[in-house]
Amino acid sequence: DAKTTQPTSMDCAEGRAANLPCNHSTISGNEYVYWYRQIHSQGPQYIIHGLKNNETNEMASLIITEDRKSSTLILPHATLRDTAVYYCIALSGTASKLTFGTGTRLQVTL
Amino acid sequence: DGGITQSPKYLFRKEGQNVTLSCEQNLNHDAMYWYRQDPGQGLRLIYYSQIVNDFQKGDIAEGYSVSREKKESFPLTVTSAQKNPTAFYLCASSEGSQETQYFGPGTRLLVL
Numbered sequence: 001d002a003k004t005t006q007p008t009s010m011d012c013a014e015g016r017a018a019n020l021p022c023n024h025s026t027i028s029g030n031e032y033v034y035w036y037r038q039i040h041s042q043g044p045q046y047i048i049h050g051l052k053n054n055e056t057n058e059m060a061s062l063i064i065t066e067d068r069k070s071s072t073l074i075l076p077h078a079t080l081r082d083t084a085v086y087y088c089i090a091l092s093g094t095a096s097k098l099t100f101g102t103g104t105r106l107q108v109t110l
Numbered sequence: 111d112g113g114i115t116q117s118p119k120y121l122f123r124k125e126g127q128n129v130t131l132s133c134e135q136n137l138n139h140d141a142m143y144w145y146r147q148d149p150g151q152g153l154r155l156i157y158y159s160q161i162v163n164d165f166q167k168g169d170i171a172e173g174y175s176v177s178r179e180k181k182e183s184f185p186l187t188v189t190s191a192q193k194n195p196t197a198f199y200l201c202a203s204s205e206g207s208q209e210t211q212y213f214g215p216g217t218r219l220l221v222l
Contacts, residue, residue, distance in 0.1 A: 034210070043116075043200050043213035044153075096160075096207045097168065098145070100152035 001099065002027040002090035009105040012082075018075040020104050022088030025069040031092045033064060035073045036100070037084040044087070044100070047073065078108045113137070114214035116201050121219045123188065123195060131186045131217045133201030142184035143202040143211060146170060153200065159184055160207045188219060196221050 005023040012018040024033065034049040048055055048062045050071075055062045061074040075082055087103040114135045123129045133142065141160050145153040145168075155168030159178040173192025178184055184203075188195045198218050202211040 041198075041216075041218075043114075043202075043216045046210055046212055049210065096141070096143075096158055097155045098143075098153055098202075098211055102152070 004088045006104045011107050012078045018078040020073040023070045024090045027090045031090045033071045034089045037086045039084045083108045116214040126190045133184045135203045139203035141204045141207045144186045145200045147198040
């Protein structure tokens, strides 16, 4: 699976959009971009995934660049409950194993 | 509600003791997984099962054992051979082995 690079930490004011970037410049054609988050001492929570088209669900939007070398997870109206570590993963359709890097620690503040 | 449950939330193990961590899912998922997470680190795969009565070793299977006698259950035993068992243990499941994985709340194992 391709390596991903994320900023170590980010801050966001409550009610504002949180935009979390991820670089995956070596991603291959059959690898999906997955996003999970982990709130302290809890199990990881699946957020969204996509291959090449932008995706949106009730939690977030995923914007993937046309060359697929980077993506952005957007939380449209961040709340304090969104404070967590966010992980971006490039995962092939045949993979059985998730490998989390260090992720981005998002702190939502009042 | 459909989901994955893990119990207990905290577990204490004495030296030389085997302990079993429970993982149950009512999502009708075929595949189930056990991961270990150490402080400040990512996930490491211990065992996974793609179907009932079948399972495969992950990257760090030594000192652990599993069974998959029922589709909804995938218990993990941490044996005395696991010399450094203190960690956060996470169970996950997916419809198939190539589908999105969903996680349980985790069990934190501590050694007395």
